[in-house]
Amino acid sequence: MASDGFRPLDEKSLLDYIRSTPSLASKLGNQLDDLQVKEVGDGNLNFVYIVIGTAGSFVIKQALPYIRCIGESWPMTKERAYFESRALREHGRLCPEHVPEVYHFDRTMSLIGMRYLEPPHIILRKGLIAGTQYPLLAQHISEYMARSLFFTSLLYHTTLEHRKEVAEFCGNVELCRLTEQVVFSDPYKVSEYNRWTSPYLDEDAAAVREDDDLKLEVAQLKSSFCERAQALVHGDLHTGSIMVTQDSTQVIDPEFGFYGPMGFDIGAFLGNLILAFFAQDGHANQENDRKDYKDWILKTIEETWNLFRDKFFALWDEHKDGPGEAYLPAIYDNPKLQLLAKQKFMTDLFHDTLGFGAAKMIRRILGVAHVEDFESISDDSRRAKCEQQALHFAKMVMKERRKFKGIEEIVSTIREIHLKSKGE
Ligand code: ADP
Ligand code: SR1
Ligand code: MG
Numbered sequence: 020m021a022s023d024g025f026r027p028l029d030e031k032s033l034l035d036y037i038r039s040t041p042s043l044a045s046k047l048g049n050q051l052d053d054l055q056v057k058e059v060g061d062g063n064l065n066f067v068y069i070v071i072g073t074a075g076s077f078v079i080k081q082a083l084p085y086i087r088c089i090g091e092s093w094p095m096t097k098e099r100a101y102f103e104s105r106a107l108r109e110h111g112r113l114c115p116e117h118v119p120e121v122y123h124f125d126r127t128m129s130l131i132g133m134r135y136l137e138p139p140h141i142i143l144r145k146g147l148i149a150g151t152q153y154p155l156l157a158q159h160i161s162e163y164m165a166r167s168l169f170f171t172s173l174l175y176h177t178t179l180e181h182r183k184e185v186a187e188f189c190g191n192v193e194l195c196r197l198t199e200q201v202v203f204s205d206p207y208k209v210s211e212y213n214r215w216t217s218p219y220l221d222e223d224a225a226a227v228r229e230d231d232d233l234k235l236e237v238a239q240l241k242s243s244f245c246e247r248a249q250a251l252v253h254g255d256l257h258t259g260s261i262m263v264t265q266d267s268t269q270v271i272d273p274e275f276g277f278y279g280p281m282g283f284d285i286g287a288f289l290g291n292l293i294l295a296f297f298a299q300d301g302h303a304n305q306e307n308d309r310k311d312y313k314d315w316i317l318k319t320i321e322e323t324w325n326l327f328r329d330k331f332f333a334l335w336d337e338h339k340d341g342p343g344e345a346y347l348p349a350i351y352d353n354p355k356l357q358l359l360a361k362q363k364f365m366t367d368l369f370h371d372t373l374g375f376g377a378a379k380m381i382r383r384i385l386g387v388a389h390v391e392d393f394e395s396i397s398d399d400s401r402r403a404k405c406e407q408q409a410l411h412f413a414k415m416v417m418k419e420r421r422k423f424k425g426i427e428e429i430v431s432t433i434r435e436i437h438l439k440s441k442g443e
Contacts, residue, residue, distance in 0.1 A: 048074025106276030219403030282371025290376030
C-alpha cells in the first residue's frame with residue numbers, strides 16, 4: 020500500500036474490497052459467495068471490472084497513477100477518478116436516463132462503483148463498426164447534451180454558483196493539459212507520440228505541420244478550450260464513451276470533465292460519427308456495401324444537431340425567468356432582441372462545434388490515440404484512403420467553418436468529398 024492509502028486492485032483483491040465495503044456489498048444483496056469478477060477495460064486510461072453476483076451487479080472503475088495504454092512512463096494523476104465521479108453525479112442528476120448511477124466513490128482508492136450496463140449494451144463505436152443502426156441515438160444524445168450543457172451554463176446558473184463550480188473543476192488540470200497536448204498541439208508538430216498510416220499518410224502529416232492557416236485556427240480553438248468556462252463538459256464525448264442498445268443510450272467516462280466550451284462535447288460526438296462514416300468503405304464487403312448505413316450515419320449527424328438546437332432553445336424558453344444571469348430579462352426585454360440573442364448564441368456554438376469536431380478528427384488520424392473505426396481496417400492502403408478523406412474534410416472545415424450556415428451543408432460536403440474520392 021502507498022503512503023496515501025492507495026492500493027491498485029486486481030480481480031482477487033477486489034473481492035476483499037467488496038466484502039469490506041457495505042455500500043457495495045448491499046448492491047449484491049450481501050450475497051458474496053459466488054461472485055464473478057472480470058477486468059474488461061478496453062479504454063485508454065483505466066481499469067474496469069464487472070462484478071456479478073446472484074442478487075445484483077455493478078462495475079468498478081479504478082484509476083492508476085499512469086495512462087494505461089502508454090504505461091508507467093506517462094504518469095497521470097489518479098485524482099481523475101474524483102472528477103469523473105463528480106461529473107457522473109452532476110450529469111446524472113440532470114439527465115438520469117442517459118448516465119449510469121454512481122453507487123460508491125472512494126477517493127483514497129481512486130475507485131468508482133456504478134451501475135453495470137448489462138448486455139446487449141455495447142460501446143457505440145463497436146456498433147458503428149459492425150454496421151448496426153440505433154434509431155433513438157440522435158434523440159437520446161441530443162437530450163443528454165442539451166440538458167447537461169444548458170443547466171451547467173450561465174443560462175441557468177447565477178454567476179456566483181457558476182464561478183464556484185468552475186473553481187472546483189479547475190482542479191482537473193492534468194487531464195485538461197493532456198487534451199491540450201494530444202488534441203491541440205502534437206498533431207501540428209513533430210512529437211514522439213504521433214503516428215499515422217505510413218508511408219501512405221507521410222505527406223499528409225507533413226502538410227499539416229506546414230499549414231499556417233490551420234495552425235492559426237487550432238490556436239484559437241486551444242485558447243477557447245483553455246479560457247472559456249461555458250458549461251460542465253464531459254470532455255471526451257467520443258463514440259467510445261457511449262454505450263447503447265436499440266432503446267438505451269448511456270454516457271460513461273467523463274473523467275476529462277471541466278468547465279469548458281460546449282462545442283467541445285458536441286464536436287467530439289459529431290466528429291467521431293464523421294470518422295465512422297469515412298471508415299465504412301473499409302468495412303464494406305460483397306455482402307454489404309454499407310451504402311444504407313452511411314446514409315443512416317449522415318441522417319444521425321443531421322438529426323443530432325437539429326434536435327440539440329431545438330431542445331436547448333426549449334430549455335432556454337422554459338427557464339427564461341429562472342436563475343440564469345447571462346441574459347437578464349431587464350436588459351433583453353423584447354422578443355426581437357431575445358430572438359437575436361438566441362440566434363447569435365447558436366450560430367457561434369455551431370461554428371465552435373465544427374472547429375472542435377475537426378480538431379478531434381485530425382488528432383485521431385495523426386496523433387497518439389487512434390480509433391478502432393480505422394484501426395480495424397487491416398489493409399493499410401485501404402485504411403489510408405479512408406483516413407485521407409476524413410483528414411481532407413476536417414482540415415477544410417477547421418479553416419472554413421464560419422462559412423457553414425447549417426448542418427445540412429456539412430452533410431452535403433461530406434457526401435461530395437466521399438463521392439469525389441470514389442471518382443463518381
Ligand atoms: P477509460 O477511462 O479507460 O477509457 P471507460 O470508462 O471508457 O475507461 O471504460 C472502459 C470499458 O469498460 C468500456 O469500453 C466498456 O466496455 C466498459 N465499461 C465501462 N463502464 C461500464 C459500465 N458502467 N457498464 C458496463 N461496461 C462498462
Ligand atoms: C494518451 S491520449 C489518450 C486519449 O484517450 C482518452 O479517451 C482521451 O481521448 C485521451 O486523449
Ligand atoms: Mg474511455
